[in-house]
Amino acid sequence: MRDFKKITENYKKNMKNINFSRQVEYKKAFKKYNVKDNVILYESFHGKGMTDNPFAIFKYLLNNPNFENMKHVWVLNNYENNGYYDYYKEFTNVEFVKTHSTEYFYYLSSAKYLINSVSFPPYFIKKEKQVYVNTWHGTPLKTLGKDMHGAISQHSNLQKNFLQTDYILSSNEFTSEKIVYSHDINDIYPGKVLENGYPRIDNVFCKSQVLESTFPILKSSKKRVLYAPTWRGEVGKVEDIVFQIIQSINDIVENIDTDNYEFLVKVHPLVYKYIKEIDFEEVTLIPNWVDTNELLYYVDILVTDYSSIFFDFLVTNKPIIFYLYDKEEYLDKRGVYLDLDDLPGSICLTSEDVSKNIEQSDAIMDRRKGQIEGYKAKFINYDNGKATKDYVDRIFLGKPNVTERDYNNKKPNVVLYAGAFLNNGVTSSIINLSKLFPYDKYNLIIIDKNKGDKTFENNIKRLSPNVHMAYRGGGTNLTYYEWIRYNRFMNYAKVENVDFYKKIVQQEWKRLLGNVEIEVGIDFSGYVPFWTFMMAFSDFSNKIIYQHNDMAAEKLKIIDGKKVHLKNLARIFALYKYFDYIAAVGEKTLELNKNNLSEYTNKNQFIYIPNVLDIDSLFMHRIKPLLEETKIYHKDVLLIEDEQKYGKVKATAIIAPTKKGKNFINIGRFSPEKDQDKLLRAFDLFLKEEGRQHQLYMVGTGELEKSLKAKATDLGIEDNVVFTGQTSQAIELLDKCDCFILSSNHEGQPMTLLEAIALNKPVIATNIEGNRSVLGDNSQYGDIVENSVYGLVSGMKDFLSGKMKSKTNFDIKNYDDYAIDKFTRMLDYRE
CATH class of the missing domain: 3.40.50.11820 (CDP-glycerol glycerophosphotransferase, N-terminal domain)
Structure with missing residues (x-):
């Protein structure tokens, strides 16, 4: 209660x-x-x-x-x-x-x-x-x-x-x-x-009874010039553009003969409210309510910039003047599809030039004839004054009298939630999968939140261009009673009314993706209850949820004294039975989860679907290196990030790999299950026994970053441990190092481990199911060591002395072919 x-x-x-x-x-x-x-x-x-x-x-x-x-x-x-x-x-x-x-x-x-x-x-x-x-x-x-x-x-x-x-x-x-x-x-x-x-x-072809009764000047014998600048700037930040428009209006009017011209101005609604009270001389400010196309019937000369109004005005066969005073800035901030130098009218960069062209407007049509005819043929070929009738006949009466374009390739659609695009292994996995996805058979729609930070946006930009991104935005429409019932599940993780859940989920998919028919839904993250709920109760033919880790261990993971995944994973586990497949990324992880989560699942749901590697991005740095080695304060460093703006350079550099000793590297989120604390303690013992000429790179960020840095300082090894932060050059740095070392207590199928063996790097990894899934029980691709400080020390010493057992090269293409075949079969075959 x-x-x-x-x-x-x-x-x-x-x-x-x-x-x-x-x-x-x-x-x-x-x-x-x-x-x-x-x-x-x-x-x-x-x-x-x-x-x-x-x-x-x-x-x-x-x-x-x-x-x-x-x-x-x-x-x-x-x-x-x-x-x-x-x-x-x-x-x-x-x-x-x-x-x-x-x-x-x-x-x-x-x-x-x-x-x-x-x-x-x-x-x-x-x-x-x-x-x-x-x-x-x-x-x-x-x-x-x-x-x-x-x-x-x-x-x-x-x-x-x-x-x-x-x-x-x-x-x-x-x-x-x-x-x-x-x-x-x-x-x-x-x-x-x-x-x-x-x-x-x-409307451009017809008089307007309403406008003529409201604006007597439209019946004037003078030539009417309309200045219609487009919107620039951002909502809430309009003062600068308002000042510029006022200045432009005054400067243009000052240099034309107002005895011969009526100067009309129609601006964007956000600008109008700022200038409607200004008392312009010889200028008629057209209010927002006026339909621009009705107004164009009365216009003799159009002055605009980047507004699409000029396309509509082409049907009048009257002159157009483009006032592009901020051309370079606009191209940089907004961008255009067409060549601004090839526009169908005079192109002016100053108000004086605009005024001059108004006075000499009769010459514009002849001077720009080629551009005008080209634009008319390409952009207004349908516009003959009867477009509305044809559309009404098609939409309301079903008459097939307009050109219809069908952009649906009729392939089955897969919708996938990837997990907020954080810098982690799940994100690396989906980026790689997007490059190898079977687009010949399916369309891929990845859906996520509406807003994100720089990390979110940068990772999305790394996806294959074949991916369709959809962003949620807004919230699920629920009445009071629906909201209560939905939140009872989210609070208690107890499924009470499947039919109700299905109904609200189907409406939410309709809100997000409209009439797009979805064949397969994939919760690729497996950590976010809302999206698990959306997939579980959808009406998709095939529903899949991924497991990237030892999920029972994840449920009990403690950070700052709190079990951070306890509540969310309780909800998610309760929904497992509504999926067709539970896809584990590691064979050993599959068996672990199948046994530990048996109360929530049917063992037949489990399937092994390994992550894939993107060969092109993995080896790109060997073709085009990005990490530059230079000297700062007489120290060899690598520039991993740099930004130049207004002549000022902001750069991030790290100590370059040492040539005196060996360079170890760990890549992963600073989180309890990665247990980099254990690694630091092992590296401290290793340095004490083997000398302080060696380095350890720690690549990543996370909730334990401060404590790990404090640990390095307490151990006195801060000069030998390089905390790089998050960097897009992690793979290239890995390739520059001598040995990859993974200290995790539980993993699914660690992407960094796969990437290391694909680069043919020596690997030391703790003896856990996820690592054995990648390296093989017999340490085929890397050395598996006891999951302890002394196990890691032993592995580093074996590497230093040349006693590492693993020698076999990893066949990336063969591995990817196998993984994508299993993934595609999972999409294709359903019981």
Whole structure:
């Protein structure tokens, strides 16, 4: 009862979090309301306006008698001073709602048609009877998705949205490719890309009753110049760009004849709120609510930079001026897909040059004729003013009258959780596996958290480019009672209602991967209860969980007086029986876990699937060495990391391997099971007996790092032990050393041991099941010593005297072929 009360209190506390409460309210609506066939929900740029492609589709449907029974619901967060709202609110079949409101949750879960220019919130899940159309919002000059600089997972919500869509609208083949590949949905996207131009460009061909009644200047006889700069900078940091835009506006207007030109300015919504009160001379600031494409009908000259607005304006056959004052900086920070020197208009780097080109705009079309014709042929080949009709006929009436692109290669999909991409053996294993994965038969989707640190991002970048990365983001949508039942399992590790678990898990997979059909689910980590839960109760045909260690020993592992894995592994062990296979990475480890965990499993579930090695990365340093030996303060050192910025060099160096003695190396997390404390004590005795000319490299980080350094100091061997920290050059350093030494008390199949014998390095390893799985019971590939201080000392002395037993070379290719064959058979064959 006390625990139940605690769970309830935690729920109430979580409800104070706005994102959590939205998930709960949306889930309540999701369960309560059925889909209504005559309702269409429109959302553009997260409710910022009635604009873009959704607006064009809305206008067409509203004025089409064949759809007079449809109800149109617009997501609009600000109704004030909005000309479109004032006009359309009088229509009895048009309704307006705000994002995250009760009405929004109602229509998001009940509207038959969902039409969005960007994305719905992370909690969104498309129902089976709903039709989701993502219209996107422009031909990309700027990089998109994973091609952008910045956080590696910044496109995660867009990717989730795309995977839930039935249709993505695209203006041309170039845009289709960039949307699909930059958001990492190529090969797996279950919907269709409809390629037929953009509905919004239809608005460029037509007058707007609303705009003409609001802005009399649109009927002026003067030439109208529109300055439309794109967004730069970061949300919350707009002051610098605002100052630059204000300065640009004033400088351009100062040098043109305003008797002949009306100068219009339309900026990004985040910028508009900062400059809307500024009293510009001879300038009309266009408010956010105005649809840019409706405005373009009245524009004679367009001035822009990196905005996709210029692609739409090409249909007018009027001049374009590109004001690229920050060209080099923008290329460095954001990146573009196209050559900026080849744009279809005049390219200006100063405001004076912009003003001059406005005054001489008639010459632009002739001067840049080749570029203009090339862009029109490639990017607006579909845009004839009838794109919206064709899309409506296809989506609402099923008429096959637009180009359809199918990006699904129809291979079975494998989804895998890898374990947060920490610097450890599990990460090394999945990176290697990603290089050798059987992509000829399966697609591989690796899923992980939405945000990570530099280590997380760097390790993901080491994966094969064939991997599809998906990032979770948001949380599982649960009502109060569902949350209580879910947390009862997470607190007590007791399975109470399998059907309930399956239902919430299937909805969460739907939220994350949309309509992608998954054949095989793999919990490659085996340490994170949430992902074990997600795999165990999925409806995948084949479910696999890995064991990278002696799991019974891991459950009892103590750090700082706490059994750090006790609670998590109790939950995970309770879920083992719901998997088809329990894959142990070592043969000896398999037998150990099979016996120690028999109360949780069926012994037939166990299978031996060894880790693989990536030959190319393993030997790359021998082709292109990265560790440079140099001198600092008259000492020989290796530079393992360096960074140069603004002429300042920040470098990390370690003492170079000694030539006077032998260099031993240990690579691994500083954690109790690795027992580097035992190794330090053994190395101290070894130095006392054999002389202090030898060195020991300790590569890694972890919770015991401080205590291990203190131990080295207490023993007086700090000058002989080199703590390198975490380094991407660990393999090259291993190759420079003389002998690899592993002091672990339990292991699964240690990757560093495999890498050492693959490099033909002499190896000393403690007598534990995981090490014997790699080296063989007869020490075929390295010397197995007693798991004690004296055992390690004996091994080092044998190496020094040349008495090591192991001599056989390790055949990497043969080993990898065997491992991948077993892995593929596990994916293929199920009972």
